[in-house]
Amino acid sequence: MKLMLVCTSGGHFATMTSLKSFWSLHERVWVTDHKRDTEILEKTERVHWVPYQAPRDVLAIIANIPKILKVVYLEKPDVIISTGASIAINFAFIAKLIGIRFIYIESISRAQELSVSGNLVYLVCDEFYVQWPDLCQKYPRAIFKGYAS
Numbered sequence: 001m002k003l004m005l006v007c008t009s010g011g012h013f014a015t016m017t018s019l020k021s022f023w024s025l026h027e028r029v030w031v032t033d034h035k036r037d038t039e040i041l042e043k044t045e046r047v048h049w050v051p052y053q054a055p056r057d058v059l060a061i062i063a064n065i066p067k068i069l070k071v072v073y074l075e076k077p078d079v080i081i082s083t084g085a086s087i088a089i090n091f092a093f094i095a096k097l098i099g100i101r102f103i104y105i106e107s108i109s110r111a112q113e114l115s116v117s118g119n120l121v122y123l124v125c126d127e128f129y130v131q132w133p134d135l136c137q138k139y140p141r142a143i144f145k146g147y148a149s
Contacts, residue, residue: 003028004077006091007084008052009035015083015105029075031068031087048075053086055116064090072100079103084117092121103127106135108146114139 003026007016013032016023030045032038033052041047048071053060068090072080079101082088088104095102106118108131114122122128122139130136131146 001026001078002076004031004072004075004080004091005029006031006080006082006087008087009033009038011107011109012083012085013038015107016081019083019105023081029077031071031091033087050087053090055086057086061086061089065094068094072098081105082121083107084115086117088117089120092124096124101126103129105129106131106142108132110135 003023005016005023005028007013009032028045030041030047031050032041032047034049050064050067051060053064072094077100080091080095081103082091083105084107092102092104102121102125104118104121104125106114106129110118110130111132111134114135122141128139128142129145130139130142133144136142136144
């Protein structure tokens with residue numbers, strides 16, 4: 001199974017790296033923005049760099065669509081997994097349109113409500129994971145898998 005791991009730098013990247021026990025067992029390619037924390041990927045992983053998309057920056061989301069389409073077409077992943085943030089939006093909708101499984105893992109910081117990205121991808125993703133059990137009450141398609149109790 002070929003995975004495409006999609007996340008922005010910072011906390012979203014840290015969340016994805018914390019899942020290494022899973023993704024290290026599979027062929028994979030990363031898609032992220034090039035920052036100090038993510039540049040470590042260059043040493044051991046295949047990575048595609050995309051421009052950073054600030055939250056709620058609709059123009060950046062639109063501008064990144066051609067690059068993301070190209071990456072998905074070239075890599076042909078079986079599953080796209082994202083920990084956010086706004087970069088997940090592009091991948092979720094593209095995955096839905098072309099029939100690739102899309103899995104989203106919401107940030108642990110989202111204990112009461114979903115993030116903007118989470119809200120946008122919730123209805124189109126194949127699996128949606130949250131890290132606080134109370135979110136499953138508000139979002140019935142959400143699956144609790146997290147450290148919070």
